[in-house]
Amino acid sequence: MPYCRNCGGELFENSTVCPRCAAPRGTGVNFCPNCGKPTGPAMVMCPQCQTTFENIDPSMGTPSPKSxxxxxxxxxxxxxxxxxxxxxxxxxxxxxxxxxxxxxxxxxxxxxxxxxxxxxxxxxxxxxxxxxxxxxxxx
Ligand SMILES: [Zn+2]
Ligand SMILES: [Zn+2]
Known part of the structure; x- marks a missing residue:
């Protein structure tokens, strides 16, 4: 089960936005997308499960949508x-x-x-x- 990087809530496998905070999936810096443990803005890897991730500020929205x-x-x-x-x-x-x-x-x-x-x-x-x-x- 993936987690919202913004609020740490659980996401469905196919959801593109968080049902709790409406952040686009993968945006946010606060939680690990794999295990849901809290992370910091400077982190690029989860200390708990070693998942690596990009830090995308949700206020910047979806990065350059494809046409x-x-x-x-x-x-x-x-x-x-x-x-x-x-x-x-x-x-x-x-x-x-x-x-x-x-x-x-x-x-x-x-x-x-x-x-x-x-x-x-x-x-x-x-x-x-x-x-x-x-x-x-x-x-
Ligand atoms: Zn959320
Ligand atoms: Zn993790």
Whole structure:
């Protein structure tokens, strides 16, 4: 169970904002996101569970939201290379798409390309609405 970094409350696995204090997930400096132990603003690692984290001030809001339109178009035109997933921070998926295309000397690039195309459309339609860190996309 992840914890809110701002108030220490428990979050659902898929929640993007804290149900208690409404801070976007991952923002705040007060609590460990993994075990919920209190942390300080200068800490980058939890003394309890050794989880490392970034300190994001909740008053700064979500750091530079990714563009839905840009990600969708990247998926449609460059999906075979996983560019849209690199952009959104879905690195593992992006590497798989890139590897499929490169390892088969582009012979399987239509497969990765169609995969990317479908994801691009899903992004534009709002079916994929968060980036790899769970932050909502902007238009
Ligand atoms: Zn909270
Ligand atoms: Zn911890």
């Amino acid at each position: 839905k339109t840009a990600a969708g178009l990247l998926g449609i035109f460059l999906g075979a290379f996983g560019v849209h997933n690199f952009y959104l921070g879905y690195t593992a998926k992006a590497v798989i798409q890139l590897v499929i295309t490169l390892l088969t000397c582009c012979m399987c690039s239509p497969i990765a390309g169609i995969w990317g195309l479908v994801e691009g459309i899903l992004i534009l339609c709002g079916n994929i609405s968060v980036d790899g860190k769970g932050y909502p996309l902007c238009d």
